[in-house]
Amino acid sequence: MATRLERAVEIATKAHEGQLRKSGEPYIVHPKAVMKILQDWGMDEDTIIAGVLHDTVEDTDLKLEDIKNEFGESVAFLVDGVTKLGKAREGMRDIDTYLPQTKDNMLRLFVATGSDIRVLIIKLADRLHNLRTLSALPPDKQKKIAKESLEVFAPLADRLNMGRLRVEMSDISFSYVDPKRYEELKNLIEEKNRSGAKTMKKITDEVEARLKEEKIKAEISGRVKSVYSLHRKLAKHGQNINEIYDLTALRIIVEDITTCYLVLGIIHSMYMPMNGRIKDYIAMPKQNGYQSIHTTVITKDKRIIEFQIRTKEMHEYAERGLAASFYYNEQKLTESYKTGKIQHLPTNLLWIMELQQAAAQLKEGKKVDTKKLRLNLFAEKIFLYTPKGDIIDLPKGSLPLDFAYRLHSEIGGHVTGVKINGKMANLNTQLQHGDVVEILTSKEQTAKAGWFDKIFTSHARQKLKQQLGGVMDSIPKMAPPKKK
Numbered sequence: 001m002a003t004r005l006e007r008a009v010e011i012a013t014k015a016h017e018g019q020l021r022k023s024g025e026p027y028i029v030h031p032k033a034v035m036k037i038l039q040d041w042g043m044d045e046d047t048i049i050a051g052v053l054h055d056t057v058e059d060t061d062l063k064l065e066d067i068k069n070e071f072g073e074s075v076a077f078l079v080d081g082v083t084k085l086g087k088a089r090e091g092m093r094d095i096d097t098y099l100p101q102t103k104d105n106m107l108r109l110f111v112a113t114g115s116d117i118r119v120l121i122i123k124l125a126d127r128l129h130n131l132r133t134l135s136a137l138p139p140d141k142q143k144k145i146a147k148e149s150l151e152v153f154a155p156l157a158d159r160l161n162m163g164r165l166r167v168e169m170s171d172i173s174f175s176y177v178d179p180k181r182y183e184e185l186k187n188l189i190e191e192k193n194r195s196g197a198k199t200m201k202k203i204t205d206e207v208e209a210r211l212k213e214e215k216i217k218a219e220i221s222g223r224v225k226s227v228y229s230l231h232r233k234l235a236k237h238g239q240n241i242n243e244i245y246d247l248t249a250l251r252i253i254v255e256d257i258t259t260c261y262l263v264l265g266i267i268h269s270m271y272m273p274m275n276g277r278i279k280d281y282i283a284m285p286k287q288n289g290y291q292s293i294h295t296t297v298i299t300k301d302k303r304i305i306e307f308q309i310r311t312k313e314m315h316e317y318a319e320r321g322l323a324a325s326f327y328y329n330e331q332k333l334t335e336s337y338k339t340g341k342i343q344h345l346p347t348n349l350l351w352i353m354e355l356q357q358a359a360a361q362l363k364e365g366k367k368v369d370t371k372k373l374r375l376n377l378f379a380e381k382i383f384l385y386t387p388k389g390d391i392i393d394l395p396k397g398s399l400p401l402d403f404a405y406r407l408h409s410e411i412g413g414h415v416t417g418v419k420i421n422g423k424m425a426n427l428n429t430q431l432q433h434g435d436v437v438e439i440l441t442s443k444e445q446t447a448k449a450g451w452f453d454k455i456f457t458s459h460a461r462q463k464l465k466q467q468l469g470g471v472m473d474s475i476p477k478m479a480p481p482k483k484k
């Protein structure tokens, strides 16, 4: 008997029969490639099946009802979500003419049309394959798709911390948007790598030997900067490649967090760390949940090199992001979540944990409320104004201190009060869409531990934690605002 997946491929092949891609190949090549990508990402069976069927409802005679009867509600929901997503985006084509916050609104649109996170993952796989085969399209279409991918899909991959996907998408796209610059930078990176290869080898050997001496188990590998992120960085730093210190970096992957810090210490005892270039994203993860320690050092022969130190889980999560949470659903992360030991996901990504828990339960054959999987990807946003008219967007539920810390952590640290729409208000007041918020400050005022109760966003919480210093380690991660 055929498996469900084989059955899906059979049905899709029949449905797309006679249709060709622009490359001249039979159309089924595309859904099959999307299937393969989703398999590589370690997605669940329903998602992979929906990937095979993702273009049938829109482009063939197959009906959603047929899919529901054959594969069940979940697959039908996913296919429907992907179809709707495509349609909704048609209407949003000229969005930047009337909304300056394009990217976020696009993302909000994604959420509105398909709030099952797996819909987005299928869409990303779909777009990745379309990019890989972009050369078959006419030049004007190539540019349009490439540009849209750079503006919408690569940032989306980044927000889901799917690093490997982000790099592939943005590099392919950039090669179509600005082919000359792409070639130039690609050659530059290759040349730098060639000339630095010997040094890298030497340093790798040195570090490897030293870690062995210290009996630390580690994997060391080189990581090459992507063309597009080099382009972005150069644009930011006034086009001087000599100021880019992380062109090539060495990655050290170890067993646990304690060892990360141990290795950091060893690296700093071997080479001179550069002032101000140590970034501890383990203690302070990036917004998308990325974790690693970065440090730039100067070697004895005056080479500048960046080290990135992280655990295996952090590495897996940085490369595969959200998809990794599906893959690892019954492994360590869930284990540590169950025991309450999971410390390294920022609060704004806790939904991934929930999703993962649900996925784990599904695997164990337990019933899961599927609505639980249809979590909002990004919390609903509200737009607020400063008295000068600047727009600040914050998640719904934010409080005055969140606003203050978003303006600047210095402002956040000296808040004495707040005026909302011209009237004095309590720091516990939930801000409403369209409010004009004026933060009152005083130099004498300092950050207070009690403020954790008056904060909603993880951003403000982190800033406050920083200001209060290491003594605050016992502060609970989620301190919901008190209702009066």
Ligand code: MN
Pocket: 030, 054, 055, 126
């Ligand atoms: Mn497609």
